[in-house]
Amino acid sequence: MRLISYAEAINEATFQLMDKNPSVFVMGLGVTDKSGVFGTTLKARAKFPDRVIGLPIAENAMTGIALGAAAGGMRPIFTHQRMDFLPMAMDQIINHLAKWKFSMGGKGSAPVVIRAIIGQGVGGGWGQACQHAQSLQAIFAHIPGLQVVMPYTAFDAKGMLIASVCNDAPVIFIEHRHLHGLKGDVPRKMYEVQLGKAAKLRTGKDVTIVGLSAMNIKIKIAVDELSKYGFDAEWIDLRSLKPWDEKMILKSVRKTKRLIVADTGHKSFGAGSEIIATLAEKLAGKLKGVKRISLPDMPVPAGPTIEKEYYPCANDIINAVFEMYGKKPVSNREYMKDSEPEVDFKEAF
Amino acid sequence: MIQMSKFKKSADLDNVKMVDFYRQMLYIRMVSVALRQSALKMELKCPVHFSFGQEATAVGVGMNLKKKDAIVITHRSHAPYLAKGGDLKKMIAEIYNKKDGTSGGIGGSMHLNSPEKNIFCSAIVSGGISIAAGLALSFRMKRKNNVAVAFFGDGAVEEGGLSETLNFAALKKLPMVFFCENNMYAVNSHISETKAVHEVSRIARAYDLPAIRIDGNNILEVYKAVKTAVNRARNSRGSTFIEATTYRWLEHVGPRFDHISGLRPEKEVRKWISRCPLKSYEKYLLKKTIINNKEISKFKVNIERRIKAAWEYMDRSPYPKLKQLEKII
Ligand SMILES: Cc1ncc(C[n+]2csc(CCOP(=O)(O)OP(=O)(O)O)c2C)c(N)n1
Ligand SMILES: [Mg+2]
Numbered sequence A: 001m002r003l004i005s006y007a008e009a010i011n012e013a014t015f016q017l018m019d020k021n022p023s024v025f026v027m028g029l030g031v032t033d034k035s036g037v038f039g040t041t042l043k044a045r046a047k048f049p050d051r052v053i054g055l056p057i058a059e060n061a062m063t064g065i066a067l068g069a070a071a072g073g074m075r076p077i078f079t080h081q082r083m084d085f086l087p088m089a090m091d092q093i094i095n096h097l098a099k100w101k102f103s104m105g106g107k108g109s110a111p112v113v114i115r116a117i118i119g120q121g122v123g124g125g126w127g128q129a130c131q132h133a134q135s136l137q138a139i140f141a142h143i144p145g146l147q148v149v150m151p152y153t154a155f156d157a158k159g160m161l162i163a164s165v166c167n168d169a170p171v172i173f174i175e176h177r178h179l180h181g182l183k184g185d186v187p188r189k190m191y192e193v194q195l196g197k198a199a200k201l202r203t204g205k206d207v208t209i210v211g212l213s214a215m216n217i218k219i220k221i222a223v224d225e226l227s228k229y230g231f232d233a234e235w236i237d238l239r240s241l242k243p244w245d246e247k248m249i250l251k252s253v254r255k256t257k258r259l260i261v262a263d264t265g266h267k268s269f270g271a272g273s274e275i276i277a278t279l280a281e282k283l284a285g286k287l288k289g290v291k292r293i294s295l296p297d298m299p300v301p302a303g304p305t306i307e308k309e310y311y312p313c314a315n316d317i318i319n320a321v322f323e324m325y326g327k328k329p330v331s332n333r334e335y336m337k338d339s340e341p342e343v344d345f346k347e348a349f
Numbered sequence B: 001m002i003q004m005s006k007f008k009k010s011a012d013l014d015n016v017k018m019v020d021f022y023r024q025m026l027y028i029r030m031v032s033v034a035l036r037q038s039a040l041k042m043e044l045k046c047p048v049h050f051s052f053g054q055e056a057t058a059v060g061v062g063m064n065l066k067k068k069d070a071i072v073i074t075h076r077s078h079a080p081y082l083a084k085g086g087d088l089k090k091m092i093a094e095i096y097n098k099k100d101g102t103s104g105g106i107g108g109s110m111h112l113n114s115p116e117k118n119i120f121c122s123a124i125v126s127g128g129i130s131i132a133a134g135l136a137l138s139f140r141m142k143r144k145n146n147v148a149v150a151f152f153g154d155g156a157v158e159e160g161g162l163s164e165t166l167n168f169a170a171l172k173k174l175p176m177v178f179f180c181e182n183n184m185y186a187v188n189s190h191i192s193e194t195k196a197v198h199e200v201s202r203i204a205r206a207y208d209l210p211a212i213r214i215d216g217n218n219i220l221e222v223y224k225a226v227k228t229a230v231n232r233a234r235n236s237r238g239s240t241f242i243e244a245t246t247y248r249w250l251e252h253v254g255p256r257f258d259h260i261s262g263l264r265p266e267k268e269v270r271k272w273i274s275r276c277p278l279k280s281y282e283k284y285l286l287k288k289t290i291i292n293n294k295e296i297s298k299f300k301v302n303i304e305r306r307i308k309a310a311w312e313y314m315d316r317s318p319y320p321k322l323k324q325l326e327k328i329i
Helices: A006-020 A042-047 A059-071 A083-097 A137-141 A154-166 A215-228 A246-256 A271-282 A306-310 A314-324 B015-040 B055-062 B078-083 B088-095 B127-141 B154-158 B160-172 B219-234 B266-274 B277-287 B293-316 B322-328
Strands: A003-005 A024-028 A052-054 A075-080 A113-118 A147-149 A171-176 A183-185 A199-202 A207-211 A233-237 A240-242 A258-266 A289-295 B070-073 B119-121 B148-153 B176-182 B211-215 B240-245
Touching: A003 A006, A006 A024, A006 A042, A006 A075, A006 A154, A006 A183, A024 A059, A059 A075, A059 A083, A075 A083, A075 A154, A083 A113, A083 A171, A113 A154, A137 A147, A137 A171, A137 A240, A137 A258, A137 A271, A147 A154, A154 A171, A154 A183, A199 A215, A207 A215, A207 A246, A207 A314, A215 A233, A215 A258, A215 A314, A233 A246, A246 A258, A246 A271, A258 A271, A258 A314, A271 A289, A289 A314, A306 B322, B015 B055, B015 B078, B015 B088, B015 B219, B015 B277, B015 B293, B055 B078, B055 B176, B055 B219, B055 B240, B055 B277, B070 B078, B070 B127, B078 B088, B078 B119, B088 B293, B119 B127, B127 B148, B127 B160, B127 B176, B148 B154, B154 B160, B154 B176, B160 B176, B176 B219, B211 B219, B219 B240, B219 B277
Parallel strands: A024 A052, A024 A075, A075 A113, A113 A171, A147 A171, A207 A233, A207 A258, A258 A289, B070 B119, B070 B148, B148 B176, B176 B240, B211 B240
Antiparallel strands: A003 A183, A147 A240, A199 A233
16 A cells, blocks of 8 residues: 555656656646646656746647647646636647647647646635636537546546556546545556546446546545445446546446436536436436536636535435435535545645 | 836826825735735635735826726736725625625635726736727727726736737727736746746837836836826827836735745845835835825824725625526626
8 A cells, every 4th residue: 555645646657757758748837836736746847857847828829839849759748727727728729739630631649638727625615716716628528639537536647647648649637626635545656547447436236426536525425325325326437538438337327227427517518418418328218317416507606605505515416316216305514524624725726 | 136216206296196196005005914914814715816015006007097997907906906996895895705795705806806997807817908908999989088908917928818919909009008017927937937038018019019118116107107108098099018017025826925935035025125115105205295104194094994994894794695696697
C-alpha cells in the first residue's frame, strides 16, 4: 500500500512521462509558480525546468501552439487552473485540434493533452460563482475527434494521464478541485489505465449508479446508506466520458433494469442524457427506471447556503433509488454532508 | 525605477475638486481596510481581489465619468466599482453573498455588476474589453453623448481579444477609453516572464490609437489623462489607450501580503507602499494647505459611519434561495 493524493499522483505521472520521453512537456498559466497548479507540476519543474513552460494569458493561440508543437513531434500537456478558461480556446480545440487527423485523411496525429480543473467545492461554500466553477465536459464530448476523461481515484489519475499522453489523439483530461486532496493506493512504477473503460466499484443487483468524477464521492456515501435500507446498488465509475464504456453499463443495466447517472455538469444535453438515451435505444421496453442527478440548468451561483442547495448530494441519489422502488423519500442531513472534509478556504483558487 | 512623479495642479482644477479626489481615495481605502478585516476573519466566502495601492487609477477615471457613461471592470473590482458611484451597501452585501447584494448575492466579489449605474463586470481576463467597445458602439448608434471605459490589467494585454477590439475601436472611432492598470503582475508572473514589451500601451500605436503611459499612483496625472481621453471620445474623435503604471500591495487573491510567502521581493513591495497614492497625495494637499488635519478627521468619521451602515445593511440581508433564482436564468 502506498497512499498518495490525487494531485501527487498527477505530479508523479507528469514527471515520469517527461523522464521517459523528452518530447513530453508541460505548458500553462501558473505551471512554474511556487504552488505549481495545486502541486501537480512541481516535480517536473524541479527536474526539467526547460520543459515546464509558463505562458502568457492567451488560451486560444496557446492551444494552437500546443497543436503545432504536437504536429512537430512534441507531446504537450496544456494545463488550465480552471475549466472555465477553455471556452477562450474553443476555436483551436474544436476547429483545429479535433479535426487535425480527420482533415488530413487520417495521416496527421495531434497528441495534445489538455488538463482542465473543475473549480467546484463539493459541499459548496467556495463562492467561485458562474465564471470559475463550470463543468463543461459535455461540450467537449459532443465533438468528434476529442477524447474526454474524468478520473476519480488517485490510481486512475496517474494511469489515465499516462495513457492520455501516450495516446496519439487529443484528450481533454478533466480533474475536479475537490479530488486533488483525496488519497489512494498508487504504485510507484509507470502504468496505463486504458481510456474508454469504466471501473466497477461495487457489485449489486437492484440499481446501477454511474458516477463521473467527484460525484463518486457522493455515490460512495449513498450506496452504503442504501444497503442499510436493503438496496443492493451496483456502482460504476465511468472514468472516460468519450469514448464511454457502453458494454459495461449495458451489461449492468440488463441485470438491474434501473440506471442513475450522477454527473458534475448541467442536466440538459449532459452526460447523463447521452448515456440514458443510448440505453433507451438498446434496451427499449426493458428499463424500469432512469434518473439524471446533475446540476440544475442554471449557472453556478456563489454563496455559502445557496451552493448547498445547488449541488446535488448523496441524499438525492438515495431518493432517486427510493423513487424507482416506490418508497417515500427521506431527508437525512447526514447524507447531505460529504464524506470528505471541506478544503480550507485559503486554497479556494 | 520607481520614482514618484510630481503632483502638478492643472488650471482647470479647483480646491474643491482636489479635495474630492482625496476623499474618494480615502473612502475606497477605508472600505478595503474594513473588507480586509472581514477576509482575515474568514467571513468572506468568495475569492476577493483587493485593490490596495490602486486607488488613484480608479478615482482618476471615476471623477471623469457621468452616471450614463459605462465602465466594464474585472475580478479586481472594488475600487473602480466604488469610484464609478457603485452603491457601497450593495457591494458589501454582494461580497458577503447576501440577497440584497448588487448582483443578488450570487456573484460575490468577482461579479460586481450594477447595470443601473452602468457598471459591468467580468472575471474572465480580457472578457470585458470588447463588451465596453460594444457599449461604446451602442452610444454612437443611439446618438448618446456617452463614453465607455474598459478597465483591464497588464495580463489582459496578452489576450487576442484586446488586439481585435483595438482594431475595431480605431476603425470605428468608438467613444471609448482603454484603461490598463499595469501593476506588473498577473497572478504571480512578473511582466518580464510573459511579455516581450513591458510598455504595454505601445500595442495601441500599431492601430493608430493615441496611447499614453502615466504614473497611475499620481491622482492628478491620472485625472488629467482620462479627462483628455474622455473629451476626445465625447467629441467623436475616437478612442484612447491609457497605461497607468501601479502596483498591488497584497497577494493576487486574498487579504495577505505575498512577499511573506516569497512570491515577490519584500524590497519591491515596501518601495511601492512608500509611494502610496493616498498618503503621497495627502501630504501634497497638506503642504499646499488645500486641506487640514481637522478636515481629514471629519472625512474619516463620515466614511466610518457609511461603512458601519453598509455592514449593518449586509447583516440584515438574508442569503438568497435557489428557488428565487429560477426566474432569472
Ligand atoms: C481567460 C482567463 N484566463 C485565466 C484567468 C485566471 N486569472 C485570473 S486573474 C489573472 C491575472 C490577471 O492579471 P492582470 O490582468 O494583470 O490583472 P491584475 O490581477 O493584476 O489586476 C488570471 C490569469 C482568468 N480569469 N481568465
Ligand atoms: Mg496585473
